[in-house]
Amino acid sequence: MRNDAGKLSLILLMAPFALWIGLLIVLPQLGIGYVSLREKVGINQYEFGPGNYADFIAEPIYRNTLFRTAWMSILVTALALLVGFPVAWYIAKIARERSRAALFLLCLIPLWVSDLVRAYGWIVLLRETGVVSTVLVGAGIIAQPVEMLYNDVTVVIGLVYTVILFMIVPLVSTLQGMDDALLEAGYNLGGGRLTVFRRIIVPYAMPGIVAGCIITFMLTAGSYLTPILLGGKNSSWFTEQIYNQFITRYNWEAGATFGVLLLGFTSLVVWAGLRLTGQSLSTTVAKE
Incomplete structure (x- = not known):
């Protein structure tokens, strides 16, 4: 009876999450993939095939925009790490216990307003x-x-400001678990600040670094409002191409194709980053 009650409790607890994932993530992605494989051959006439993907490959402006978006997203991620690591270190290791909550609150303040309001704030400035x-x-x-x-x-500054919190939080969570005795041992063995940072702090914080980079990269690559509002007509962001195909040109097949390609390409970049750092999703974003 206890086993049955435990299984039932687990099912009831996981059911809302499973429905959320299935209805709002998995099914829409499957639908987008289905639409991307439809080739329009006439009025309300479609055939299935890879023609939309071939059109994307044949058009340099679409390829260049995707690569540029990926490169800019990597740059934003690197800058967010560069700025966020000292902040996370101060919160986790230097700040007093009572002031950590206040510091976290200061980091959360930008999230109290929408991306639109934050972007217009940068415009006013x-x-x-x-x-x-x-x-x-x-x-x-x-x-x-x-x-x-x-x-x-300006676009890079606005994006870094938008995503930096998602870099700081996993870094703080990781650094708080570091025993100060590790640092003391490094200094006692003759290591300088740079050596201790490179040989002790960075390897220990690597799961938090990778988790923060994954989250900030995906959020940046999928951003729409900030690049459009701060970049204006000079903005060349792939999400704008997706919007134009869906809303402006009413070409849902091409828009769906671009969406699938953006998801696939960013996932490929994340996989390459995990391979280069020797990490895995189970030790970073899914770390217990």
């Missing part, structure tokens, strides 16, 4: 008549207002 340009002119650093929007630098 960086536009030609914005806060930054006005302050620089008032301080005599520049002679006239400068437009700081609609370029790759």
Whole structure:
């Protein structure tokens, strides 16, 4: 009876999660894959085949946009790691126990508003008549207002600001488990700060680093509002191509194809990153 009750409790607990995964993730992905294999041969006439994928390969602008999105996403991930690691180290190892909650709260504040509001906040700061340009002119650093929007630098800054929390949280969780005796042993054995960082801290924090990089990379590659609003017409982001195919051109077959390719390509990049670092999903994002 106890075994049956335990199984029933497990089923009831897992049922909402299984329904969530199945109905909102698996089935939509299967539907997108199905639509991507439909080739339009006439009005409301379709055939199944890889023609949409062949059209993508034959069009350089689509390929270049996908590769550019992947490269920019890797750059944003690297910058988020560079900025987020010192913050995570301070929260996990330097800050007092009572102040850690306040520091986490400060990191969470940007998530209290939507991506749209955050993007418009950057527009208010960086536009030609914005806060930054006005302050620089008032301080005599520049002679006239400068437009700081609609370029790759602004897009990268906005994306780093958007995803950095998802880099900090897994790093803090990992670094909090590090015994300070490991650091003391490294220094006692004659290691300098750089050696201790390279030989002790980084290997120990690698699961958190990889988990943070995976999350931030996938979020960045799938971002839409921030690149469009901060990059303007100069933005070349693959999610914009997907939006244009679905909404502007009403070409659902091409849009579905682009969606499948984005998922497949980003998954390939994540797999390559796991192979290079010697990690696995079970030791990073699925770590107990």
